[in-house]
Amino acid sequence: MAADIPFRRDISFEYGQLEEIAPGLRRIVARNPGPFTFRGTGTYVVGTGKVAVIDPGPLQQDHIDALTASLAGETVTHILVTHTHNDHSPAAAPFKKAVTAPTYGFGPHAGGKRGEIGPEAGGDWDFAPDIVVKDGDEIEGDGWRFQAVHTPGHTSNHLCFALAGSGILFSGDHVMGWSTSVIAPPDGNMADYMASLDKLLAREDAVFWPTHGPAITEPKRHVRAFIAHRREREAGVIDCLKSGIGRVDAMVGRLYVGLDPSLRHAAGRSVLAHLVDLIGRDIVACDGPATVEATYRMKHV
Numbered sequence: 001m002a003a004d005i006p007f008r009r010d011i012s013f014e015y016g017q018l019e020e021i022a023p024g025l026r027r028i029v030a031r032n033p034g035p036f037t038f039r040g041t042g043t044y045v046v047g048t049g050k051v052a053v054i055d056p057g058p059l060q061q062d063h064i065d066a067l068t069a070s071l072a073g074e075t076v077t078h079i080l081v082t083h084t085h086n087d088h089s090p091a092a093a094p095f096k097k098a099v100t101a102p103t104y105g106f107g108p109h110a111g112g113k114r115g116e117i118g119p120e121a122g123g124d125w126d127f128a129p130d131i132v133v134k135d136g137d138e139i140e141g142d143g144w145r146f147q148a149v150h151t152p153g154h155t156s157n158h159l160c161f162a163l164a165g166s167g168i169l170f171s172g173d174h175v176m177g178w179s180t181s182v183i184a185p186p187d188g189n190m191a192d193y194m195a196s197l198d199k200l201l202a203r204e205d206a207v208f209w210p211t212h213g214p215a216i217t218e219p220k221r222h223v224r225a226f227i228a229h230r231r232e233r234e235a236g237v238i239d240c241l242k243s244g245i246g247r248v249d250a251m252v253g254r255l256y257v258g259l260d261p262s263l264r265h266a267a268g269r270s271v272l273a274h275l276v277d278l279i280g281r282d283i284v285a286c287d288g289p290a291t292v293e294a295t296y297r298m299k300h301v
């Protein structure tokens, strides 16, 4: 693609170690590397003494044990969850039991059905936050305060957390440095995602810390590149339709040259997300429900 995304993949860490990465900010990376998680889930710890934990991570006992042991002698007062994917929220339940702290999140997983083969590590249908957090809500602890920024698109319940007075935004999977985000219907929504990118452009955060990979130190440049990338992809989808390519798998073949086969399913969901968006804007039509198996066409030729 022509959009010049300034990817950032340089990250140094040791699995199982809670390491300071900025003043008052620590991170421990779970050993769940993969095509959607990069080197693994980064669980953040904010504050000292009385701390907040962001995204406890996957249900991996070694990670939960290491996180809990690293915080022995401190008090976890808040457990924040950016969204309900299996690499982010499932550890919240055992970790909450271990440290006796409430969980904060937008709401339970939505879209699709339990057990459905989803994108990435799939949806976590078991998580329900103790405290429901809406856009703009403030979460205050000992020496730190977050503002929640609802950023639907990757999932409908995705939250970013801005750490007041620091310029830091924990961007979850909404904006990552190492890769674009997977936008997979039914829970993933391209129109929402684009609006959520615009929402971050209107903010003045100095640095994003995503759940996977290193910090993004030029957030606006990064977000603008993602917007350009999706617009190009959308133009590619429209070009396919105009040249009579109406099926998702054929579009993936044309638009994603040299794609890693393990990402083919995700690419198909991403194309579907564009098609659903284009249908919503009355540009594209499809007979029957909009699925990866359906055939699509331009509405007005």
Ligand SMILES: [Zn+2]
Pocket: 083, 085, 120, 154, 173
């Ligand atoms: Zn995710």
